[in-house]
Amino acid sequence: MRKRINFLWITAFLLCLALAVLSAGCGNKEAATTGDSKEQGDVFKVGVLTSLSGAEVYGGNITKRGYDTWADTVNQKGGIKVGDKQYKVQMFYADDQSDPASGADAVERMITKDKVDFILGPYTSGVTLAAAPICEKYKVPMITGSAESPMIWQQKFKYTFGTIPAVNLTASYPVNTLVSDIPGGAKTMAILAVNDAFSKAVAESFKATAEKLGVKVVKYDIVPAGTDFTPLLGAIKGLNPDVVAVGGHEKEHMEVIKSAKSLGFLPKAFLMHYGVTNPDFVKNLGKDAEAVYGASTWTSDLDIADALFESSKKFVETYKTKWGDEPDYTATGCTVAGEVFGAALEKLGAKPPLSESDREAMVTVLEDIKVDTLYGATSFAKEGDNYHNNTGLEGLTIQIQGGAVKIVGPKDKKLAEPIYPAPAWDKR
Amino acid sequence: MTKNNKALVGLLLAGIAMLMLPLVISSFWLRIVTGAIMWVGLAQSWNMLAGYMGYVSFGHGAFFGIGAYVTAILMAKGLPFIGALVLAALVTALFAAIIGQPTLRLQGAYFAIATWAFAEGIRQLVLVLPFTGGANGMRMEAFLNENFFYYSMLLVSAAAVAVTYFLFQKAVFGLRVRAIREEETASQALGLNTTAIKVKVFALSALFPGILGGVYAYWITYIHPESVLTPLIADQMVVMALLGGLGTIAGPIVGAMVLFLGNRILWVMFGDTSFYLVLLGLAIAIVILFLPDGIVSLFTRKKKTGEGISKENVRNITG
Numbered sequence: 063m064r065k066r067i068n069f070l071w072i073t074a075f076l077l078c079l080a081l082a083v084l085s086a087g088c089g090n091k092e093a094a095t096t097g098d099s100k101e102q103g104d105v106f107k108v109g110v111l112t113s114l115s116g117a118e119v120y121g122g123n124i125t126k127r128g129y130d131t132w133a134d135t136v137n138q139k140g141g142i143k144v145g146d147k148q149y150k151v152q153m154f155y156a157d158d159q160s161d162p163a164s165g166a167d168a169v170e171r172m173i174t175k176d177k178v179d180f181i182l183g184p185y186t187s188g189v190t191l192a193a194a195p196i197c198e199k200y201k202v203p204m205i206t207g208s209a210e211s212p213m214i215w216q217q218k219f220k221y222t223f224g225t226i227p228a229v230n231l232t233a234s235y236p237v238n239t240l241v242s243d244i245p246g247g248a249k250t251m252a253i254l255a256v257n258d259a260f261s262k263a264v265a266e267s268f269k270a271t272a273e274k275l276g277v278k279v280v281k282y283d284i285v286p287a288g289t290d291f292t293p294l295l296g297a298i299k300g301l302n303p304d305v306v307a308v309g310g311h312e313k314e315h316m317e318v319i320k321s322a323k324s325l326g327f328l329p330k331a332f333l334m335h336y337g338v339t340n341p342d343f344v345k346n347l348g349k350d351a352e353a354v355y356g357a358s359t360w361t362s363d364l365d366i367a368d369a370l371f372e373s374s375k376k377f378v379e380t381y382k383t384k385w386g387d388e389p390d391y392t393a394t395g396c397t398v399a400g401e402v403f404g405a406a407l408e409k410l411g412a413k414p415p416l417s418e419s420d421r422e423a424m425v426t427v428l429e430d431i432k433v434d435t436l437y438g439a440t441s442f443a444k445e446g447d448n449y450h451n452n453t454g455l456e457g458l459t460i461q462i463q464g465g466a467v468k469i470v471g472p473k474d475k476k477l478a479e480p481i482y483p484a485p486a487w488d489k490r
Numbered sequence: 491m492t493k494n495n496k497a498l499v500g501l502l503l504a505g506i507a508m509l510m511l512p513l514v515i516s517s518f519w520l521r522i523v524t525g526a527i528m529w530v531g532l533a534q535s536w537n538m539l540a541g542y543m544g545y546v547s548f549g550h551g552a553f554f555g556i557g558a559y560v561t562a563i564l565m566a567k568g569l570p571f572i573g574a575l576v577l578a579a580l581v582t583a584l585f586a587a588i589i590g591q592p593t594l595r596l597q598g599a600y601f602a603i604a605t606w607a608f609a610e611g612i613r614q615l616v617l618v619l620p621f622t623g624g625a626n627g628m629r630m631e632a633f634l635n636e637n638f639f640y641y642s643m644l645l646v647s648a649a650a651v652a653v654t655y656f657l658f659q660k661a662v663f664g665l666r667v668r669a670i671r672e673e674e675t676a677s678q679a680l681g682l683n684t685t686a687i688k689v690k691v692f693a694l695s696a697l698f699p700g701i702l703g704g705v706y707a708y709w710i711t712y713i714h715p716e717s718v719l720t721p722l723i724a725d726q727m728v729v730m731a732l733l734g735g736l737g738t739i740a741g742p743i744v745g746a747m748v749l750f751l752g753n754r755i756l757w758v759m760f761g762d763t764s765f766y767l768v769l770l771g772l773a774i775a776i777v778i779l780f781l782p783d784g785i786v787s788l789f790t791r792k793k794k795t796g797e798g799i800s801k802e803n804v805r806n807i808t809g
Contacts, residue, residue: 115767117716157757162717163525163710164757171518171758188627191712195632213626257617259625286614 105152106142106407106414108133108400109178111168111193111204113185116160121185121392125208127385128396129153129182132404135370135380142404149414151400154178162192169193173200179416180204180424182399183222185392187211187259194219201421203428205403207396211259215443215451221421223428223442223450225402226395227359227457229260229335231448233267235457236333236357239471240305241275244482248304248331252281254294254318255309264309264335272307292321299327304483307333312340319350323487330483331355339390344465353484356460360391360437361467363477368436370401377436398437405433508644512637524640524709526750531647531702532723533730533742534654539695540728541737542658543688544671545594549605551723552612553696557582557703558718562628563621565708571633575704582700583693590692594685597674606721613719627714630707639709646705650698655739657694667691671737733777735784744785749774 110129113122133151141148154176158165165184172178173196181197183206184190190209197204198221205223206214212228241247251272255265262284272279280301283294295318298306306329308318315337322328331353337343338356362378371377377397381389389397406427412420432441432454441454459471463478470480512520532554540546557578564574593604616622658664666687669677678684707713726749734745752773756766781787 159757162712162714163706166710167518167521167525167754170521174516174518188712188714188717191627191629192710195634195711198632199634211626213629217629257625259627262625286617 104414105150106180106416107176107178108151108153108403109169109172109176109181109202110153110155111158111165111172111181111184111189112155112208113160113189114155114157116158118160118186121208122158122160124390124393125182125185125396126155127381128207128389128393129400131377131381131384131389131393132370132397132400134384136400136404139370142407144407144413145411147413158184158186158189158193160186160189162188165189166192166196169196169204173197173202177415178202179414180403180421182207182396182403183224184209187214190214190222190224191217194222197221201418203403203421203424205399205428207399208392212263212447213259215449216447218449220425223402223452225399225437225440225452226391227452227455228448229263230267231451231453231455232357232359232457233264233335234271235472236355236459237268237271237275237277237307239459239480240331240333240355240482241272241277243471243473244480247482248277250278250280250301250303251305251307251333252298252301252303252329253279253307253309254281254283254285254291254298256287256289256311256314257284258287261309261311261314265307268307268309268333277305290321291318292325295321295325295327299325302329304330305333306331309335310337312337312343315343315354316346319347319354323350326487328484328487332484336391338462339460339467341388344462348465349490350487351462351465352490353481354462355470355480356462356467358391358458358460358467359455360394361458361460361469362388363467363469366436366438367434368401369434370404371436374436394437398435398440401435402428402431402433402440406431512640517636520636520640522751522754524636524643525754526747527640527643527647528702528706529726529730529746529750530743531643531650531698532727533734533746534647534650534739535695535698536724536727537731537736537738537742538654538658539691541731541741542654542664542667542671543691545597545688545692546602546728547605547695548602548721548724548728549607549609550695550699550727551721551725552605552609552719553582553586553699554703554706554723555609555612555616555713555715555719556585557700558707558713559616559622559628559703560700561704562630562707562713565630566628571708575701578704579697579701582703583697586696587689587693590689594688594692606724609719609721609724613715616715616719625715627712627717628707629712632711633708639705642705643702643709646698646701651739651743653694653698659739663687729774733774733784735786738784738786738790740786741784748785 112125113119133153136142137150141150154172156168156172158168181202181204183204184193185208187209190206191214198219201221203221205225207225209224210226210228212230215228253265253268255261265284269279269282280303281298308315315334333355335357338354339358339361344351364374366374368374368377371380378389406424410424410427429442429444439454440452442450443453458469458475460467461470461480463481468478470476470478511523536550560578560581561574564577565571589608593601596604617624658667666682670684670687674684703718730745730749731742733749735741753770756769760766777785
């Protein structure tokens with residue numbers, strides 16, 4: 063009897079599930095027809111592969127916002143101009159579940175089922191590395207507006223491009239500012255980093271630049287994620303370096319500052335990387351975040367002309383009204399990835415749907431393209447270790463001043479004077 | 491006899507269908523089925539240990555990772571895939587035999603914690619060793635032949651299922667293993683060398699994840715401690731086996747198919763958001779709530795499957 067009841071329950075549940083699936087399926091179809099595409103072949107189909115669930119969902123959503131900002135703006139303005147006609151774009155999203163294997167499945171699906179013309183790529187480097195071979199197989203170009211592991215470019219995937227410069231291209235800028243631009247600049251440095259691909263690459267780049275400039279690296283520690291920084295900083299305090307450089311993400315950056323303050327330790331400068339541009343950094347640390355240095359390729363302070371948004375300021379406005387937050391460099395890199403595709407399509411002059419030879423020709427166009435976007439001059443390397451990565455950009459040295467991110471280097475780009483040494487913890 | 495014939499015919503037809511599958515489905519669905527078959531093998535391997543011997547391991551994902559890394563490292567050194575895979579299988583099984591010596595002396599929760607700690611240790615080790623690529627992971631040259639990976643996974647997983655059936659369901663060895671599950675002290679009193687049996691089962695249940703890990707690495711072309719050594723792999727083996735029915739041959743097959751295909755089908759339908767994960771969680775919760783013995787208990791009358799111990803077998807078990 064009990065089994066029978068169970069069976070009824072299961073059947074009822076499965077029916078509900080089937081109903082839910084069915085209604086959602088219809089919902090999707092409706093959305094597709096009421097959307098921008100009326101006839102097939104009238105739109106560019108764009109695949110968006112990113113982390114919409116799993117460990118990287120926070121970053122994945124930022125990339126999605128960046129890609130959506132591009133698509134919505136393009137469609138508002140009538141679409142991508144090819145010859146004398148404009149074509150709108152239609153987005154196809156796929157969740158990679160923050161897992162390379164799921165990412166590979168997702169990209170196969172977008173290419174073979176949705177028949178996308180090109181792909182806006184993943185948030186993580188791991189998924190990019192798993193998806194890239196499938197793009198090679200079907201000859202579908204992909205631009206990632208986020209992945210930045212140097213390993214991707216060393217593989218020399220013909221169909222994969224990236225708008226964010228690899229960390230090893232940007233981390234040298236703040237070290238240069240601290241050592242060369244500031245009178246009586248830094249002489250000694252301690253480097254601390256978490257053992258993940260991004261953070262380690264940051265630390266390696268800090269170290270290499272420091273040594274090249276004649277700075278003495280007094281400590282170099284790569285530690286597992288989740289390590290307590292207090293004892294490490296205690297040891298560094300004894301060595302009294304001018305600069306404490308940290309490779310990590312937002313969370314670790316905040317922990318380092320908190321631990322240092324609890325030890326009463328303040329080097330002349332803290333140097334970190336992208337994480338300090340995240341609004342949460344200043345929000346959580348308040349005055350303790352003051353005078354921390356970082357590296358970036360872009361901040362919302364910049365005012366750069368742009369073909370689609372008119373200027374980077376206008377882009378920031380659009381993004382803010384849409385999502386409520388300021389765009390960071392990742393969201394911007396994603397929007398620009400879309401813009402670069404747009405520019406390439408205009409140059410190529412191919413109508414949707416793109417044929418295999420169109421897509422092959424697109425790679426050649428992308429390799430030679432040089433677009434001035436709201437991100438700065440964007441172009442891709444054709445050879446070397448940065449193959450198909452954006453090498454058109456220059457890095458920026460940034461510093462938290464008065465609770466805001468300010469550009470303090472390099473010399474020709476600075477919008478504020480660097481503060482060095484940092485004011486004492488209690489004098490802020 | 492007729493029942494056996496029917497089952498045999500059914501099995502034969504299923505086998506032919508599986509072999510013909512790449513001819514009829516698209517390359518996307520072939521990828522999905524390949525993934526599902528891999529999980530059948532993984533869940534079945536875990537079932538050998540947990541279902542038949544009663545030792546719940548939360549570190550079985552480590553063997554998958556070891557297989558993947560050994561294959562990747564050997565192939566980077568220039569070995570062909572098959573050679574690297576065979577060596578990876580041997581290394582994984584040997585590794586398990588060594589790890590099994592101390593951990594299999596523990597029981598219940600203690601064993602579960604020890605295996606989990608072992609897996610975590612391997613993950614941290616891979617992150618710091620000089621030849622594993624550390625936090626960068628490893629990439630392998632892509633071999634873009636979906637059929638090859640489909641048949642490879644099918645072969646390995648079918649072997650795992652066959653071993654479970656012939657060794658754990660049918661052979662006297664299986665009776666000994668199940669005797670350990672039911673009452674370890676009593677089986678020792680019967681004269682069984684339980685340590686030797688336990689180590690053998692542990693090594694065998696690590697062998698298949700090791701091979702599958704190697705095939706996975708070559709298939710996905712990129713491995714990273716967070717993708718092949720994540721605790722999630724062991725967790726999924728556990729959930730799949732429990733969902734289908736622990737200690738049964740069909741359980742892990744059904745569990746892996748339902749969970750993996752369910753995940754992917756919902757993902758295709760609702761891929762724009764992560765709402766599908768809620769549905770999936772709900773489905774699992776309902777099955778656990780109403781079918782504590784797994785999905786297969788809907789179709790079988792026996793509580794614990796496997797052959798009952800007949801008088802004849804009691805004589806065999808100690809022999």
